[in-house]
Amino acid sequence: MTDNSFSTVAGVKSRRCTCSLYMTERCNLNCVYCYEHVKSDRCLSEDIAKEAIIQTFDRAVEEGMEYVEILFHGGEPFIAFERIKAICDWVWSQEWPCKYVCYATTNGTLVHGEIRKWLYDNRHRFIAGLSLDGTRDMHNRNRSGSYDQIDIAFFRDTWPTQGVKMTPSPGTIDTLAEGVIHIHELGFTRNNCSFASGVDWSHDDRGQTIDYKKILAEQFDELARYYLEHPDIMPVDMLNIRFMAIAAGRKAMKSKLCGAGTIMRCWTPDGRCLPCHLFYESCKGGNDDIPQFDFGNVDNLSDPRCEGCILEPACPTCYGGNYISSGDIRIRDMHTCEIMKLRALAGSWMIGRMLESPHKYVALSGLSDVQLAMTVKGVLAIQRMFD
Template sequence: MEIKKFHLSLILTNQCNLSCIYCYENNKSKKRMDVDVCKRILAKHLNRPEYDEIEIDFFGGEPFLEFATMKEVCEWVWSNTWKNKYIFFATTNGVLINREIKEWLRKNKNKFWVSLSLDGCRESHNINRSNSFDKIDLKFFKECWPEQTVKMTISKETVDHIYENITFIHSLGYNISGTNFAEGIDWENEKYVRIVTNELEKLCRYYMKHPEVKPVPLIHMAIHKCEDERQKVKWCGCGEHMAAYETDGTECPCTFITPMTFGEKVLHKIHDIDFHNHELFIDEPCFNNCYLDPVCTSCYGANLLSNGKINVRDKSKCALMKIRAVFSAALKAHMILKKPVDTPENRKSLIAIKKINDLYNN
């Protein structure tokens, strides 16, 4: 039986202690969420009969700027009884995790998980994230949450080090849950297409030589889904099985679509959107004409940022998606040859591999 989960994000602060070069949250302020606002929101969601589990994510800005609030709220929740199962998360740049915070996190590591943003080796990370590499205790995060993944962003300044940065993170013992290309860049530029192709080829060869390492989603796409019957469904639970609360308690569809990123005019425009109507979120030309549509992620906040429409995909990454598909196909073909098991997924994958190569590998 499928577990029904609701993803709840509390934006504790609009401030951040870093100035990452690719940050799209341009409306930062000194606003912070009051403890009582946090408690009111959590009390509302932790007794919801339609869900089995609530995933509670402390967000920002940098959420550990408000550690005192975070600590008080968690301990209040832990001291009470709720209908729903729940777990706490926080996404952090890692810089503020001092001795006091470490002690509290270590004590509660089984019920409070932390996801670290790490953009690769020292040089690339420092370029992207305000020279913060040496301020992060990487061993601490690995010690407390050995199964937790890290998140990585690729900027135009570090794109030519994709292979080096990803393999460096693997050398630390981490898997990578997401490798996002920064927003607001013309990734269709021939220079970037050439660089990404070269970097992903090296990365593909690395995974072929190291089958014990879990491949990053960048070239480990579920290409078999391209052969599934197409359905008009949203990519995520944005505004439906997911909500983010601003510092004043205002509900937003997700952590991307908030006042930190968008002005009142844009937010007002999406106020009346029915987030339960999946058809409103479908990019019809992509759905009808692109073979990769079933595996081409669509971030509705990124769409809104790039072209002002929730449903129209940000086309600046189309070329990159095709490159990713070619190397995902190559890696999947290698895996099947190494372990030729006849499964429905593998049969679909073999068809997808041929089609992807015919369409995009030229």
């Protein structure tokens, strides 16, 4: 039997199809920024999972994709460990027309004993990505005091190129730089740091009023200076934004900023096929159908308020989150807009300084002369915007 599975997904830019399997609505934590407000004991059936995987491989062949990503989602997916294991055993027993990888994002608290052993034994064909929100205090405030329940070294050593998923919240941004640096010092090479969406950034989780823009400006400045002093460390995307995309401009955008509804489909315990797992929250437990969205047309996905903003090609948006909060996949969370402006200002200053000696910094050393020129153009465009 040919083994088409592979585990070198981190950093791979190959074209892919993602089959997201919403394994369970249950979770053993209660994170402060969690968008999943409706939970039950429902679990995805093996039959739905198998049909979803078959459909995804068929789509990958039809669309000329290079590999398939089978993504196990929750809740906390390893609550449904036995079912994940059964689905994977079936996947690994079949012949598939292209390469694939199995992947799960986890809070890490259940990855011990049998689950830990199974993951280690299958580390070449199953990746577990850890959610880790910075320092012990930061993580515990966001994620139900769970820091010491996680075997952090296991994730770092088993999948050394994978990194972690960090989510700053209003209650933890005053130590944001410390948290990012902590993850670097733990030995993780990547930190997919993205801000919580759909939350009130003017108040923390304890109801205290905060000046989030002032706090973030200070934290971004501290973090930018850290990267200038540590040239061998790759800056997080939070500051190392897509300057070349900004230089190319809005008209050069050929695809949207996430895979919902295009490269990704999500199958849910009630048998729905949705653009991504976020859309499940708006119809969970009911019979309401999600409208058909044209995710293939970038022009129809732009928030009208963003017209003319040079940051749009690099500015994150969550179509599922937008739909939950406003009923319109285009309408962005404007807190994200304000945070993006602060990121762009700090990041353009940092990269501008690095461009004085681009060979010195890992963030720039791999870029061609053309890419460096586009980066300069993007940095200057941002600086002019804020001037």
